[in-house]
Amino acid sequence: MSRARAVWQRVPAPVVDIVLVAVAAVDVWLNMWDHTRLGVALAAVGCAALVFRRRFPLGVFLLTLPIALMQDVAVVVLVALFTLAERSRNRRLLAGCVTLSAVASSTPWPLADVDRTMTLVFFVYGLATAAAPVLFGQLLQAQRDLARRLAEIEEAREHERALHAQAVLARERAQLAREMHDVVSHQVSLIAVRAGALQVAAKDADAKEAAHTIRSLSVTTLDELRTMVTLLRASGGHATELTPQPTLADLRKLVESSGTHVELSGELPPNVGTPAQRAVYRTVQEALTNVRKHAPGARACAELWQDGDDVGVTVTNTAPTRPSLPLPGSQLGLVGLRERADILHGTLEAGPTAEGGYRVRLRIPLSAD
Known part of the structure; x- marks a missing residue:
């Protein structure tokens, strides 16, 4: 079912419109009762209007109503009703259009003596027939809305998962930066201070040189630790996402x-x-x-x-x-x-x-x- 729908969706819209106009014209020509110039003109206008059904669904439906007077079940009217139901969210408007279609299909044409019983039967039959494409169009509309909402929900969940992962990463970076600043930097600072004191107190030249080397390396290490702490607290180029x-x-x-x-x-x-x-x-x-x-x-x-x-x-x-x-x-x-x-x-x-x-x-x- 989904594969057939995917194939149908790849068909260009103008091709679909041309096919529908052709099918509607054949249906009207085979079943139309009124072959006068006025009847033929109204039928031609109604069938040709299907080309504009996506842009003006309500107007196209109104143009197809005269065809409902000329035959019992008109494809062109059902297509117009389906298009209107697929694009409109106004339930009262759709109910009114179904009623209009049923009235048009149950009204005798040409106007003659009205058999109330048969007219009522035809009206009920017309209601059922007109309601079918409307319900189908509303079903497709609801299906599209649901698919769109599911896509939005999935996108929102992905966004939340990404934010959560970024927040966890930011907390870990901040915790690591605090540990390095409060523990490692403190201990390296003590090493530098002790090495400086040893350098001053030592009398042996080799001991002084060793103390000086230790102190220099400690100072260099402190500078590198400060740089690493700064980098850990930064975002790595994504300030809004990662900066805590x-x-x-x-x-x-x-x-x-x-x-x-x-x-x-x-x-x-x-x-x-x-x-x-x-x-x-x-x-x-x-x-x-x-x-x-x-x-x-x-x-x-x-x-x-x-x-x-x-x-x-x-x-x-x-x-x-x-x-x-x-x-x-x-x-x-x-x-x-x-x-x-x-x-x-x-x-x-x-x-x-x-x-x-x-x-x-x-x-x-x-x-x-």
Whole structure:
């Protein structure tokens, strides 16, 4: 089934349209009752309109309605209904179009004495016939939405796994850097000090030379250790991803790599402390992660601002454009942000907006340290 569908999808759209127009024209010609000039003209317009069914599905359906008056089951009407159902999410509109199709197919043509019983039977039959392509079109639409959401979920999981791996690597780097700085560097410093003392106290020339060599090597080793510690604390060329202590300098790259359409505006004064910068960064990071998970297709705006002695950031997103699927989460992201804000004597507000979106607002003192 999937192989046949893949082969069908590789067929160019113009070829599909030409085939459908030809099939619809043959169907109309074989089954049409009204062969007057008006009837033939309406049938030709309805069949030719199928070429534009992807761009104007509702208009094409309306153009095919006269053909439903001329024969019981018209391929052209069913194709138009299927295309409309595949592209529209308006259930009321689809129900109305099904009803219109059933009314057109059950109305006697040419107009004559109406047999109410047979008209009702034909109307019910027309409803069932018209509902079939609509249901099939809606099924394909739901299948595409589900495939897109599954792809987004898998992408989000890959992104989270990459972030987790980067966080683990950053912690290991930081721990190793601390061990080297606090233990190894301390011991090498003691060696250098003892060697210097030995160099001063020694009377033998060979002993002085040995002490001098030990001291020189110790100093060189200390310089190399400082370089290694610096490298371990750095990101290795990926500041936003690997640096364990991000700042405002990393904010733009975070926005660009978030996978969401985000507008970053405003700026903070240059004297904002490092803890405050990290709080702003983590707030934007968590808010954009929530947008990606729970508001697919939404747009977001991250605004940096200063209000007197306070600074902060407001992240607002619009309502989702596509239905979201439930994703597993710890529900602790905002809790952690509030705890971080409390430590800095600030506040964090989060909640839905009147337009159906969501807003996260962090406020911390400019002097937070």
